[in-house]
Amino acid sequence: MPKRLFSVGLLTLGLTxxxxxxxxxxxxxxxxxxxxPIMNPVIAPDLGSxxxxxxxxxxxxxxxxxxxxxxxxxxxxxxxxxxxxxxFTLRNDVKWHDGKPFTAADVVFTFKxxxxxxxGSRLVSDFSSIKDVxxxxxxxxxxxxSRPFAPFLTLLGHNAGILPKxxxxxxxxxxxxxxxxxxxxxxxxxxxxxxxxxxxxxxEANKDYYGTKPKLSGMVFKVVPDINAQVAQLRSGxxxxxxxxxxxxxxxxxxxxxxxxxxxxxxxxxxxFNQKNPLFAPAKVREAMQYAVNRKAIIDGVLKGYxxxxxxxxxxxxxxxxxxxxxxxxxxxxRARALxxxxxxxxxxxxxxxxxxxxxxxxxxxxxxxxxxxEQAALAVQQDLKKIGMDVTLQPLEFATLVxxxxxxxxxxxxxxxxxxxxDPDQYSYYATGQDNNSAFFSNPKADELLKRGxxxxxxxxxxxxxxxxxxxxMTNPPVLVxxxxxELQAIRKNLSGLPDLGIRDALRHSEEFQLK
Amino acid sequence: xxxxxLLRRVFHALIVLVMVGIITFFVxxxxxxxxxxxxxPKLSVVERxxxxxxxxxxxPLPVQFAKWAGQxxxxxxxxxxxxxxxxxxxxxxxxxxxxxxxxxSLLLTLxxxxxxGLASGLRPGSAFDRITSTVSLVFVAVPVFWxxxxxxxxxxxxxxxxxxxxxxxxxxxGNLPDLLRHLILPAVVLSAAxxxxxxxxxxxxxxxxxxxDYVRTxxxxxxxxxxxxxRHILRNAAIPILTAVGLQLPRLIGGxxxxxxxxxxxxxxxxxxxxxxxxxxxxxxxxxxxxxLAVVTFNLLIDLLYPWLDPRVRxxx
Numbered sequence: 001m002p003k004r005l006f007s008v009g010l011l012t013l014g015l016t017x018x019x020x021x022x023x024x025x026x027x028x029x030x031x032x033x034x035x036x037p038i039m040n041p042v043i044a045p046d047l048g049s050x051x052x053x054x055x056x057x058x059x060x061x062x063x064x065x066x067x068x069x070x071x072x073x074x075x076x077x078x079x080x081x082x083x084x085x086x087x088f089t090l091r092n093d094v095k096w097h098d099g100k101p102f103t104a105a106d107v108v109f110t111f112k113x114x115x116x117x118x119x120g121s122r123l124v125s126d127f128s129s130i131k132d133v134x135x136x137x138x139x140x141x142x143x144x145x146s147r148p149f150a151p152f153l154t155l156l157g158h159n160a161g162i163l164p165k166x167x168x169x170x171x172x173x174x175x176x177x178x179x180x181x182x183x184x185x186x187x188x189x190x191x192x193x194x195x196x197x198x199x200x201x202x203x204e205a206n207k208d209y210y211g212t213k214p215k216l217s218g219m220v221f222k223v224v225p226d227i228n229a230q231v232a233q234l235r236s237g238x239x240x241x242x243x244x245x246x247x248x249x250x251x252x253x254x255x256x257x258x259x260x261x262x263x264x265x266x267x268x269x270x271x272x273f274n275q276k277n278p279l280f281a282p283a284k285v286r287e288a289m290q291y292a293v294n295r296k297a298i299i300d301g302v303l304k305g306y307x308x309x310x311x312x313x314x315x316x317x318x319x320x321x322x323x324x325x326x327x328x329x330x331x332x333x334x335r336a337r338a339l340x341x342x343x344x345x346x347x348x349x350x351x352x353x354x355x356x357x358x359x360x361x362x363x364x365x366x367x368x369x370x371x372x373x374x375e376q377a378a379l380a381v382q383q384d385l386k387k388i389g390m391d392v393t394l395q396p397l398e399f400a401t402l403v404x405x406x407x408x409x410x411x412x413x414x415x416x417x418x419x420x421x422x423x424d425p426d427q428y429s430y431y432a433t434g435q436d437n438n439s440a441f442f443s444n445p446k447a448d449e450l451l452k453r454g455x456x457x458x459x460x461x462x463x464x465x466x467x468x469x470x471x472x473x474x475m476t477n478p479p480v481l482v483x484x485x486x487x488e489l490q491a492i493r494k495n496l497s498g499l500p501d502l503g504i505r506d507a508l509r510h511s512e513e514f515q516l517k
Numbered sequence: 518x519x520x521x522x523l524l525r526r527v528f529h530a531l532i533v534l535v536m537v538g539i540i541t542f543f544v545x546x547x548x549x550x551x552x553x554x555x556x557x558p559k560l561s562v563v564e565r566x567x568x569x570x571x572x573x574x575x576x577p578l579p580v581q582f583a584k585w586a587g588q589x590x591x592x593x594x595x596x597x598x599x600x601x602x603x604x605x606x607x608x609x610x611x612x613x614x615x616x617x618x619x620x621x622s623l624l625l626t627l628x629x630x631x632x633x634g635l636a637s638g639l640r641p642g643s644a645f646d647r648i649t650s651t652v653s654l655v656f657v658a659v660p661v662f663w664x665x666x667x668x669x670x671x672x673x674x675x676x677x678x679x680x681x682x683x684x685x686x687x688x689x690x691g692n693l694p695d696l697l698r699h700l701i702l703p704a705v706v707l708s709a710a711x712x713x714x715x716x717x718x719x720x721x722x723x724x725x726x727x728x729x730d731y732v733r734t735x736x737x738x739x740x741x742x743x744x745x746x747x748r749h750i751l752r753n754a755a756i757p758i759l760t761a762v763g764l765q766l767p768r769l770i771g772g773x774x775x776x777x778x779x780x781x782x783x784x785x786x787x788x789x790x791x792x793x794x795x796x797x798x799x800x801x802x803x804x805x806x807x808x809x810l811a812v813v814t815f816n817l818l819i820d821l822l823y824p825w826l827d828p829r830v831r832x833x834x
Contacts, residue, residue, distance in 0.1 A: 124564050202688060
């Protein structure tokens with residue numbers, strides 16, 4: 001008997017070493033998440049949740065490869081009353097994953113919930129322009145806005161997936177309901193079949209999907225919290241697509257099974273200078289700092305070239321609105337010193353930058369701890385500013401601490417951070433006077449006027465002019481020091497195709513096109 | 518051993534738990550930062566206030582403490598901020614996974630460390646002893662995340678004989694061979710440091726005992742090698758080893774954070790990392806109390822085992 005037990009043990013051990021059960025799942029795309037997601041687009045707080053929700057819950061529109069809205073659950077739309085009324089005609093062939101028909105009532109329910117802060121909605125700010133939303137008939141929805149708001153369509157295609165009224169009406173959206181955690185019901189090309197807490201979410205192709213029939217048989221979102229482990233799983237074939245940081249490239253560049261792809265990200269990485277601090281109030285000082293920081297060295301050294309050189313706060317990814325004719329500010333420490341001298345700051349005998357009273361130009365730069373690219377970029381900024389005589393202390397902080405204890409109360413001198421924005425040039429809430437996200441406390445009447453006009457103007461050609469003018473204004477009166485526009489660095493198994501030329505967030509809106517050979 | 522001794526120990530254990538609860542509550546709440554649900558700088562003031570109210574963070578701290586203490590006394594550890602579900606329920610979904618990993622690691626630790634430690638202790642200064650001592654020193658010093666990634670690169674990426682992470686291949690949940698394949702690397706990483714520690718304890722304890730007079734007497738009386746080693750030496754060397762093993766258990770259950778994170782193992786260790794990074798106060802409190810309970814329980818059990826192993830302790834108790 002013991003011999004038999006021993007043999008069974010050996011057999012089991014032998015089986016454990018049989019490689020490649022992962023290969024049995026061809027046609028199943030495997031993607032990483034860093035934690036268990038909340039599968040409800042209205043309340044989802046984190047990027048992982050946002051990603052999986054893009055697959056399960058389509059919106060009325062979705063971004064195409066030019067980041068412009070194209071029809072999704074809505075077939076068409078009209079904009080009337082000077083940009084105040086948006087009327088959408090919905091598809092009539094859409095079913096929820098539980099078989100119930102999708103109607104205008106679902107859209108009305110979703111936006112009532114999204115604009116109610118008590119619901120726990122994360123979309124309140126995005127849709128604060130909505131005055132009213134009504135179902136004209138089962139396939140027509142009419143939104144009335146309180147003010148003309150040009151980014152409205154873009155935002156509809158960004159995070160606003162539509163929820164099923166028949167399952168959620170009258171229920172608290174925020175609780176740990178089965179809907180949010182294990183059995184979400186959407187209308188997307190894939191539907192959830194199994195959730196293993198802390199481990200994985202399995203989706204299968206939705207046979208009733210209204211659009212192109214999905215080419216994959218399914219998708220698995222695996223919870224892999226560590227980025228190095230994600231890279232290892234990509235190389236071993238247990239994941240198919242991982243977004244990586246430049247410092248992960250070493251192990252991937254020589255792997256014959258992996259393709260590296262750059263995608264445009266609608267992001268800008270920047271240093272805020274707290275303009276309530278008299279040091280940073282003069283535009284000349286902020287302009288000087290633009291010349292003092294060697295941004296090309298950061299892009300080439302820290303980001304291995306996976307970023308664009310910046311001109312202002314509008315990233316190059318916004319192709320339609322970005323003015324290429326504006327010449328970027330070059331690294332020129334001598335010019336920085338000259339501008340600072342005009343602002344009353346000159347180097348003393350020790351090379352320290354001091355004002356007429358002999359006070360040094362001294363401040364602390366904070367950065368979130370744990371991300372090598374950002375920490376190295378912050379170090380480079382500190383060193384460059386030191387070279388022109390500024391006394392800069394670098395303080396890395398855990399992100400939640402940085403936001404809650406420093407950023408929100410405005411208790412900081414300078415802060416290296418980033419903004420990820422919807423694919424629209426509207427930056428009113430970031431750079432207009434007194435707005436919630438204007439953490440630099442930038443205030444300029446001309447910028448306020450341009451940003452207000454920009455969000456109220458629907459005509460693309462006119463918007464281009466407005467934002468080009470804003471971009472030019474930022475060259476001499478920079479609200480912040482933009483360091484770079486990063487590229488999203490995607491590491492993809494070579495057998496995966498059909499990915500649109502978009503960042504992962506927007507690409508997942510087209511998951512029915514993905515294909516594994 | 519008397520009943521009053523046992524009751525006294527249980528009472529002490531309860532006091533420890535209460536102290537752990539109070540200290541952890543204030544340390545966690547007074548630490549900088551706040552729940553990650555509030556860490557999005559893009560949130561408007563109204564949205565932020567709505568979230569704080571929903572999480573019960575708008576009350577003054579003493580009020581929050583009173584509420585927490587009241588509900589904890591009734592056995593309700595509150596709802597996790599991140600998961601929106603009762604803390605106890607979340608811990609219970611992760612606990613079995615950790616027990617599988619911790620149990621396997623403990624077995625592996627004992628199976629490797631005890632015989633090697635004993636053999637080293639019986640032949641101090643031999644080549645075998647020198648090799649095991651050096652290797653165990655290396656494993657005590659090696660960072661867990663580095664060792665884990667090294668094994669992943671070797672076994673999952675280069676040779677492709679074992680999976681790189683997770684507890685099961687998706688869709689294969691409940692498949693024992695699949696679970697075992699996923700278990701090997703994290704169990705080896707988690708036990709590496711424990712093996713080294715227990716091996717060194719066993720070695721020094723064996724060495725101390727084997728030089729005692731009664732061992733020499735037994736050897737002189739012609740007691741056989743087997744009986745001498747296992748009945749006389751190992752049994753007497755076992756008490757400090759048992760203490761060391763007892764100290765490993767809470768570490769295996771609560772402290773496997775790095776191993777579980779690297780291998781994507783959905784257990785308590787990773788949950789504690791998520792809770793700490795997300796400043797999920799109820800979950801942090803729940804996990805801390807749970808691990809504290811495990812520590813006092815193991816200590817109590819070990820104290821109860823001492824008299825069984827050593828009659829001298831029995832007389833004192």
